[in-house]
Amino acid sequence: MITSPPKHIVVSILGIVALCIGSALVASALGSASERILTVFFISLIAVVGMGVYSGNSGILSFGHLSFMGIGAYASALLTLPVQMKVATLPKLPEWLAGTETGLLTAVAVAIVFTSFVALIIGLALNRLEGSAATIATLGLLIIVHGITIGWRDVTRGSQSFFGVPRDTTLWSAAIFCILALIVARLYRDSVSGLRLRAGRENAIAASAVGVHIRRERLIAWVLSAAIMALSGALMAHFLGAFSPKKFYFTDTFLLLAMLIVGGMTTVTGAVTGALTITIVTEVLRRFEGGFSVAGMEIPAVFGTTQIGIGLIILFAMFRKPEGLAGLKELEERFLSGHSIKSKTRDTHVSVAAADPTPLTGDNLTMRFGGLVAVNDVSIEVKPGEIVGLIGPNGSGKTTLLNMLSGVLTPTDGSVQRGDMVLTNAAPHDVANHGIARTFQNIRLFNELTVYQNVLTAALSTLDGKRATERCEAAIVAMGVAQFAENDANTLSYGDQRRVEIARALACEPSLVFLDEPAAGMNREETDDLMKTLQNLTGELGLGVLIVDHDLKLINQLCDRIIVLNEGMLIAQGTPAEIRKNPAVIEAYLGHS
């Protein structure tokens, strides 16, 4: 399923085809030098787009992707190298490989499958790392694969040139493969998997809390991007005819990363813009590298002119356009309308899985952070159909308790259960798929995604994505944010962002919702409005709500039951009237009874 409007994809594909075919026709007319430059451009663009599929969508910069390009190059070259050449120059090759000689297409296909398999194995390990640790690991991957390529002389000829590869990559084959790679990358970005990964890039904890299995999505992107890199490597090998491990090491890694960063990592438009900019700059500066004369004045040769030029462009991009020259949106997203919701009338027709009346219980929950006991032996039960307030002074452990109940934290002691289902060690995405959704104290929206995409991500990642569009739109309408559907989440006011967060939770069709300070940042009118919406949702649809808030008026009016924490311990629970009179609560809040 593609998550963007079909017209976006159609326009984007037409643009890609027109760009590649058009430029290939122009280059053919201009002659062989232009054809050569454009062929290299197409091959580089495939690689940049491959890097973007992983780094752009996941937000994890990878230095290791040239390894996959190298694996693709060597694997395909070993298959197309003429048998006599293998016998003469690689006498120790295994017999089955020495006797195999295929055409370019077969070699490309095998190289892609083989590289994807290698990437899958590496990805399973690498996926355990987050952020900069993952980036450093990809650097290690580049160095290790380079070392293996040099050391495995019987197969790769070591650091020497691997020559004799049929030069079968033409301008047109590069153009066709480039079109395919760009379309695959574009479709992936707007696929369910791509949307989930982008949501994870914006906020991993929130994505997980609405059902996104982030590691699985990262692995899919990693393998897909490795496959695209292998394609690029195979085409490069069959364009050059001879190459060495150096071709797939630091120099080209930085060149391709420069293209990605300058253009913009997060879009296919960015990859094209970056590849185009750096290729033009490189081609222009290369001509001046050996020195030139202006108005009779001789300018001497400056070693590294091209690199200096690329460095300056990166600096410019970092100062003026840190998100890349193409920005954060695909070209067509700027001028075509996105998802709008037809019925903007506000109602509460969110269908909630209220059929599941099973309560959630937390038994003897304790959470220690080093020496600090944030929650101390607290037992709690929340049922669908009731609104429970969780209050207490600052630092009393309310958020920590919510985090344990929603899988964001694993309790040091105690257990979390829903019926027979033990959720103590469950990941947040599993908890979300057991009918429990939540919002966060510090708003955690997917900032660069639209309101519609924020909510759709949740709907697609729960209940196997069934009726996702319907659930998404109903939740948006119920929370009164339909008019912002096409806006990026970070452009909304604080109060509306809180509403979008609740809509995103409701789109999971939960039977229990945890709201962490949902009225923070709202004025009285907005708070009263929110209160009415929540009352409707619980009353008509049987939703259970566990709400943390410092607004005691809101808690008193809204809640059937209130639980009070102080210094990590449960000090009271009861109806609002009982809690108001409870001396321990008064003392906790006022310091005296």
Ligand SMILES: Nc1ncnc2c1ncn2[C@@H]1O[C@H](COP(=O)(O)OP(=O)(O)OP(=O)(O)O)[C@@H](O)[C@H]1O
């Ligand atoms: N990840 C963490 N690592 C270390 N200490 C933490 C962590 N999370 C919370 N704490 C500490 O645990 C205690 C309880 O924090 P918590 O955020 O749960 O309280 P709270 O009742 O939600 O507070 P507030 O009303 O201010 O939001 C605090 O002392 C806090 O500093």
